Amino acid sequence: MSKVYITKRFTFEACHRLDNYAGKCSNLHGHSYKLEVTASGVVGENRRMVIDFSALKRIVEEDVVESHDHNYLNNIYKEPTAENMVIGIFKILDKTLKDKSITEEDVTLESVKLWETEDSYAEYRGE
Numbered sequence: 001m002s003k004v005y006i007t008k009r010f011t012f013e014a015c016h017r018l019d020n021y022a023g024k025c026s027n028l029h030g031h032s033y034k035l036e037v038t039a040s041g042v043v044g045e046n047r048r049m050v051i052d053f054s055a056l057k058r059i060v061e062e063d064v065v066e067s068h069d070h071n072y073l074n075n076i077y078k079e080p081t082a083e084n085m086v087i088g089i090f091k092i093l094d095k096t097l098k099d100k101s102i103t104e105e106d107v108t109l110e111s112v113k114l115w116e117t118e119d120s121y122a123e124y125r126g127e
Contacts, residue, residue: 001044005110008056010035012065016073016080034115035064035089039097040108051097051107059102063092082122086114090124 015030037060041050073080077088090112097107115121 001042003040004043004050005038005040006050006053006056007036007038008053008060010037010057010060010065012069014068014071014073016077018079018081019074031116033068034121035060036111036113036115037093038110038112040110041106047105051103051105055103059096060093063096064089082114082116082120086112086122086124089114090126094126 012033012035013030014033015028017028018025020026037056039050039056041047043050067076073085077084090109093112094109097103097109100106109126111123111125113121113123
């Protein structure tokens with residue numbers, strides 16, 4: 001039996017503004033976000049994969065991408081910083097992945113990374 005990590009990437013476009021912030025981000029602006037989701041599970045004789053990549057894709061698209069893509073993020077998050085968003089996204093996905101009626105196997109959400117720009121991202125690994 002071996003613990004294996006899998007990762008899937010997603011993209012979405014969205015806009016936001018940061019209230020009570022002294023800088024350019026106080027103005028309405030948008031980002032081409034990149035989201036990276038990493039999960040793990042024990043693979044061995046009776047289990048061939050952590051979770052099917054297509055199942056992970058469906059979960060992330062339904063639970064996150066559909067509500068975030070081409071949306072005003074201030075309607076979703078009180079303070080839509082990359083840090084607050086990555087925590088919120090992690091909590092949403094963690095709840096779904098713990099539901100065995102959906103995943104059928106023990107799947108652990110290890111981390112979520114959210115890129116706001118090509119070279120800037122926030123990462124959350126849970127508590």
